Amino acid sequence: MYNKVVMDHFRNPRNVGVIENADGVGEVGNPICGDMMTIYLKVKDERIEDIKFQTFGCGSAIAVSSMLTEIARGKSISEAKKITNQDVANALEGLPKNKLHCSNLGADALHLAIEDYESKKAGKPRSPLKRKETHEHQTEGKCHCPYCDVELEEGAQFCEACQRSLVEEH
Amino acid sequence: MPIINLDHISSNPLMPEVKEAMIAAIAADYHNPSSQHRAGEAAAAVLEQSRETVAALIHAANPKEVVFTSGGTESVNHAVKGVMLANTKKGRHVVISNIEHNAVIRSVRRLKGLGYQVTSLDVDAKGCVNPADVAAAITDETILVSIMHSNNETGTIQPIEEIAEITRKKKVIFHTDAVDSVGVVPIDVQSLGVDLLSFAANSFYGPTGVGGLYIRQGTNVWPLLDGGTQENNKRAGAENLIGIIGMAKAAEIARQKLPERMAYLKRLKSRLINALPGYIDDYIINTPENSLPNLVSLSLRYIEGESVMLMLDDEGMAVSTRSACASGSLRASHVLLSIGLSHADAQGTLVITLGIDNTEADIDAFLKALQKVVKTLRDISPLYQKA
Incomplete structure (x- = not known):
């Protein structure tokens, strides 16, 4: 079902984990949709020095997260803002049509993490992230x-x- | 790498004896059982002999009550649509449950579009239909109740005899989808008291593409396929004799070996369930006590089923997942939501179905592989809070 590039990133995901005291954090999705993704950024001189992710989701969601972090790492903030979901899907050499929504999470999470970084830099930190409680029935x-x-x-x-x-x- | 099949509900291997019988049937080059010449009559004799063998597996009073079909899906469609279309003089109401297979759900949905009324009943946390709810749902307009014998996602066995007592009293036709039960647990259509019962050969190590529909004598049901007079006017089209011969061989063996198979599968299932705590934590077993001996529904919290399935595939294990991501619809399983699982827990659900070709070593290998995969995916998951 998935191509070789997707399976490689799924089997050996790059940049998995959490960055303590991250400069920016972005979280998207919810378990109802099937996927959740959190992106952590370390920024130095307006450049993404380190990026890590955590993902709850299918093979496609994990591969997208991994590829996204590979694309974004080392990019300047302004370059990273231009990364689109399509860029991630293209780098993965395509996703099954009904999985394209997974790729949408990737760039969205990155852009939220950048927003978070910029808010902090401007001295107006956003309210702490509320992690969605998955035990309860979500309606x-x-x-x-x-x-x-x-x-x-x-x-x-x-x-x-x-x-x-x-x-x-x- | 040899693949350990823990997804028998998707496909059971053919028994060697079944393969032999089918190869012999191909070699015999049977004529059309409906033809009146000697070649046709020879084929008809084999067909009727097969019908007797298959009827014995479900303890039908008369072999003629068994109609051969192309499998479980056709049987269910035939039962549901055939009864509804044949009895419109009485009414247009059907009662089903929320956990039926899509063959039932989509059949009644199509009927709904034609002006039929559908009542779909809730199940309890064990996935069980309450017979009192069936009684309460039946109106003067009700012509059919269709409740599955066992559920393909949780393994729950339904109180079919009790429901049949109610439908008999209220003079409503009762169909049960027993596709995952026949040949796996003892099924006696007479003691169950059902009017129609769907089943499939592959569930008991026969070929795919062949199944049966039990229709109690006197039940008013239209054919699904119109044409010739085959199958006592109940299913047109020349019979799939090679498949039917395979089904009959599988039925014969299943009837002989049922107690032995059940005991063996129960032992493997207990071994799996009892050993799980030594390998993983944070999981839910959705399979109740009164369930199929070969099925375990396992929700792995904080991780998603398709990822688990793909990683287990890399470890040489075939399992099925009820994750929305792995289904075409990208929606959580209607069965798992019906028994009260959260969306997230439904997403991480595997259906493990054991077969007589599995060994204790397979179970042990699966547990080790599962432990590794669960750890890998929880390390990635933002939902998993490390202790």
Whole structure:
């Protein structure tokens, strides 16, 4: 199902872990959608000196996280801001169509981490990250259509944008 | 690398005896059982002999109550749509449960589009339907109740006899999808009291692409396929005799060896469940006591099932996952949400299904591989808080 590049990054993910006292942290996704990703940045002279990730998700989500960190490492903040989800998917030489939403998490997490870094630098640190509690039943949260990436309400059964059914249940 | 199959619910290997019987059937080059010449009659004799053998596995009163189909999906579609379409004079209401297989769910969804009414019942935390809920759901308009015999994700065995008592009293037709039960646990259609029962040959080490539908004599059901008069006018199309011969051989062996197989599978299942705490923590077993002897549903917290499945594949283990990410729909399993699992826990759920070809060494190898994979993925997971 996955190509060799994706499987390589899944089997041997690069830059896994946490950076203590990170200069920027970005977290996206929630377990309802199937993936959660956290990106940690260490920035020196406006350049990403170190980057690490933690991911809860499928093979594609892990590979995307790994590839994203490889692309972003060493880049200047302004360069890193320009990294798109498509860049990550391209570097992985493609993802199965219904997994493209996984690649969207990667760049989003990076951009949130950069935002966090810039807020801190400007002296207005964001409120501490609230990690989502996964033990409880979650009933709200936003998801994106796995096929066309339109934002959907949780519980949506049909994507109007691409006319595809999103449910297996009754 | 040899692959250890712990995904028997997706595919069981053919028994060597079944392979032999099918190869002999190919060599015999049977004619069409519906033809009236001698070549056709020879084929018809083999077909009816196979029907007797298969009927014996489910203890049907009359072999003619068994209709051969192309497998579990066709049997279920035939039962649900065939009964609903044939009985519209009485009503248009069907009762199912929230944990039915998609063959049932999508069949009734299609009927709903044609103006039929569907009531889908909740299950308890063990994945069990409450017979009282079935009784309460039945109205004067109800023509069919369809509740599965055992669930393919949790292994839960449903109180089919009790439900059948209710449907009999209320004069409603009762179908049970027993695809994962027939040939795995004892099934007696007469003592169960069902009107229709779906099953498939691959569940008992027969070929894929062949199954059966038990239709109690006198049950009003339309064919799903119209055409010739095969299968006592219940299923048109020349029979898949090679597959049916394979199914009959598998049924014959399953009937003889059922107690032995059950005891063996139960032993492997206990070995797996009992040893788990020595290898991993933070998991949930979703399989209750009264369940299939070959199925373990295991939710691994803080990690996602497709990743686990892919990494276990690298370790030479085939398992199935109920993760949304691994399904085409990217939605959490309706069965696991129905028994009350959170989305995150449903995401990390494996369905391990054992077979008679598994050994104790397979279980031990699986536990070691699982320990390694769980650790690797939890080290990556932002949800896992290290103690």
